[in-house]
Amino acid sequence: NRFGSTSEIGVFSMTSQGLIDISNPSDIFLSSSILSTSQEGSAVAVIMEGSRPILLEIQSLVSVNYGIASGNSKQTIRRTIEGYSIQRLLLICAVLEKRLHINLYVYDIYINIVGGIR
DSSP: OTTSOTTOOOOEEEETTEEEEOSOTHHHHSOTTTTTSOOTTEEEEEEEETTEEEEEEEEEEEEEOHHHHTTOTTOOOOEEEESSOHHHHHHHHHHHHHHSOOOOTTEEEEEEETTOOO
16 A cells, blocks of 8 residues: 555565465465474464564474584584574574573574565
């Protein structure tokens, strides 16, 4: 809407017939099985875009880096994220280590935001 609020978003899908309105944008950001089954390492979070709540699926894997855990100083930890900023992941890891005293320095961390966000 040309005269509507600038804090509102519209979500569309490009098809062979042109742009089609997506009535439930959360469908884009959730895998088909997340709501029907309990999946270890997956969580659903709600973000607000304007006045519209959107559901996101966050998938994570945290595993021991046995090279570092065994004292190999040449081994490096991995921090990988798809669909979001790596700097934000590093900041979250630093806060967890500092405030909650969770030692993440021997763990590889892999995060996937289904659909991605900006």
